[in-house]
Amino acid sequence: MSERKIRVLIAKPGLDGHDRGAKVVARALRDAGMEVIYTGLRQTPEMICEAAMQEDVDVIGLSILSGAHMAQVPRLLELLKSGGMADVKVFLGGIVPDEDIRVLKQMGVQEVFGPGANTKVIAEAIRQAVSSER
Amino acid sequence: MVTEASRLAELVLEGDRRALARLITRIENENPSALPVMAALYSRTxxxxxxxxxxxxxxxxxxxxxxxxxxxxxxxxxxxxxxxxxxxxxxxxxxxxxxxxxxxxxxxxxxxxxxxxxxxxxxxxxxxxxxxxxxxxxxxxxxxxxxxxxxxxxxxxxxxxxxxxxxxxxxxxxxxxxxxxxxxxxxxxxxxxxxxxxxxxxxxxxxxxxxxxxxxxxNGPYRHHGRLMRANRVGQAAEPPxxxxxxxxxxxxxxxxxxxxxxxxxxxxxxxxxxGEFQIREAARIEAEFESMLRDTLLNDLLARIPTIELDAILSQVVAREMDPYSAVDRIMTIAAAEGETGPRPHRAHALEAEKPEVRR
Incomplete structure (x- = not known):
């Protein structure tokens, strides 16, 4: 009854409208017993950071298929840090080249999932990242 | 603990949005540390x-x-x-x-x-x-x-x-x-x-x-098949507007x-x-809230007194239709009462903590 539920914000920053992946992941995390706050399309890093604060989430899941990840993700990480929310884990999904994945992970992104990623693996990765924190 | 609670209460009163968000999470998770904060803030609501x-x-x-x-x-x-x-x-x-x-x-x-x-x-x-x-x-x-x-x-x-x-x-x-x-x-x-x-x-x-x-x-006049009629309800006062x-x-x-x-x-x-209905509604609202708080506390308290094995045993008897649920409730209330006389009485704060036996349904 008083178990701690994992809260995840799923957001799509940037301008591409391909939200299928975000919806599939949101649904899978719901089925994994998490509370998923789905914010929908065309979110700015500022909007995502504000929503994450109000919703007090453990994890932010971003879906980017437009190639804008190197612009959007560092900005969000910066906002989280300056807002005192560096403990929120950021996951990324979408089309991201390998060399960018390395850079993003160095910046603090927890994990990057490409096309075909297993949703059970994603849920497990989130669970582990959150439990290591508690 | 008390100082942390009053500090958090202070932050909420100042409009600190992160403190507000975190407190809501604690409330949702029934974290007992939220109770003193809520208690401190009640007079300001x-x-x-x-x-x-x-x-x-x-x-x-x-x-x-x-x-x-x-x-x-x-x-x-x-x-x-x-x-x-x-x-x-x-x-x-x-x-x-x-x-x-x-x-x-x-x-x-x-x-x-x-x-x-x-x-x-x-x-x-x-x-x-x-x-x-x-x-x-x-x-x-x-x-x-x-x-x-x-x-x-x-x-x-x-x-x-x-x-x-x-x-x-x-x-x-x-x-x-x-x-x-x-x-x-x-x-x-x-x-x-x-x-x-x-x-x-x-x-x-x-x-x-x-x-x-x-x-x-x-109570006023109305038309029935074109004829003007007057409804007269006996024993019913007209409601105030x-x-x-x-x-x-x-x-x-x-x-x-x-x-x-x-x-x-x-x-x-x-x-x-x-x-003047505001006071009536406010009283009803607070009463309903208080009642459900009391109910939750009583349930937690009750379940904390029943050993899990015993509860499981009674439940499986009911499922197997070896015992009817009415007698099962009676039985559980009897056990709880006996526990209350001998064992320590768990309070709400205790019941909410981690050692609380798993609550079913």
Missing amino acids: GRGHIVGVTGAPGCGKSTLVNELAKQLRREGRMVGIVAVDPTSPFSGGALLGDRIRMRDLAGDEGIFIRSMASRGSLGGLARATGDAVKLLDAAGFEVILVETVGAGQAEVDIAKASHTTLVIQAPGMGDDIQAIKAGILEIADIFVVNKADLPGAENTVRALQMMQRLGRDN GWEAPILQTVSISGEGIAEVVAAIQSHRAHLHQS
């Missing part, structure tokens, strides 16, 4: 006007809340929003999608939105909703909009939890018999027929008007009719205060 927004799934509650919040902001009010969506009875997870319709409200310091999963509550709200509303109230939000889960016919908890209840209807759902059934339509202080640009909206309005006419204590829920039409996506809804909320608020 009671200023905000609580507006419940309910209606069937897809009738436009979130979009309407978005528009109401924008209008209230134009009038300079601080607006808090608690939006409840259902928890899956199977996985325990939830998909909270009300924010999708509230993108316009991003970046405004005068607005705070919190999505909340119902976590097994059946009345359209979550157990933590009331406390989240109190926190927003203490933090200085003047109007608190509470959006229920998509409600069917009987999710009426919101009426007890709010000062003004909006029931949202959309065209094309049910005939005039639906409109005279008991339940959700009875709790409205304001009716909103949303999506009023769609065909059939006038039928929905008419069904609601008919429902109200049928319900009126009709009270509040009759206005039936308003909106098109949320274009903002049409929204200013009228906000004006109706304000005149309902004024009516509550002038008629």
Whole structure:
């Protein structure tokens, strides 16, 4: 009854409208017993950071298929840090080249999932990242 | 612990949004550390006007809340929003999608939105909703909009939890018999027929008007087959002129009719205060909240006294139909009473802590 539920914000920053992946992941995390706050399309890093604060989430899941990840993700990480929310884990999904994945992970992104990623693996990765924190 | 609680309470009163968000999480998780903070803040609540927004799934509650919040902001009010969506009875997870319709409200310091999963509550709200509303109230939000889960016919908890209840209807759902059934339509202080640009909206309005006419204590003259008649009800005093829920039409996506809804909320608020009904409702609201708090505490307390093995054994006997559930309840109450005399009496704070035996159902 008083178990701690994992809260995840799923957001799509940037301008591409391909939200299928975000919806599939949101649904899978719901089925994994998490509370998923789905914010929908065309979110700015500022909007995502504000929503994450109000919703007090453990994890932010971003879906980017437009190639804008190197612009959007560092900005969000910066906002989280300056807002005192560096403990929120950021996951990324979408089309991201390998060399960018390395850079993003160095910046603090927890994990990057490409096309075909297993949703059970994603849920497990989130669970582990959150439990290591508690 | 006490100092941490008073520091957190102070932060909420100063309007610290992160402290507010974290406290709501603690309340949702029934973390006992939230109780002293809530206790410290209680005397600072009671200023905000609580507006419940309910209606069937897809009738436009979130979009309407978005528009109401924008209008209230134009009038300079601080607006808090608690939006409840259902928890899956199977996985325990939830998909909270009300924010999708509230993108316009991003970046405004005068607005705070919190999505909340119902976590097994059946009345359209979550157990933590009331406390989240109190926190927003203490933090200085003047109007608190509470959006229920998509409600069917009987999710009426919101009426007890709010000062003004909006029931949202959309065209094309049910005939005039639906409109005279008991339940959700009875709790409205304001009716909103949303999506009023769609065909059939006038039928929905008419069904609601008919429902109200049928319900009126009709002591005046009326016409029957063209003849003027007078209804004379014996033993029924004419009701004092009270509040009759206005039936308003909106098109949320274009903002049409929204200013009228906000004006109706304000005149309902004024009516509550002038008629003295505000005190009555406030007392009923607090009583209901207190009662459910007491019930939760009693249940936790009771279950903490029953050894899990014993509870399991009794339950499986009931499942196997070797014992009837009525005797099983009796049996459990007897065990609990005996435990209470011999063993230590667990208090609410203890019952909430980790050593609490697993609570079933």
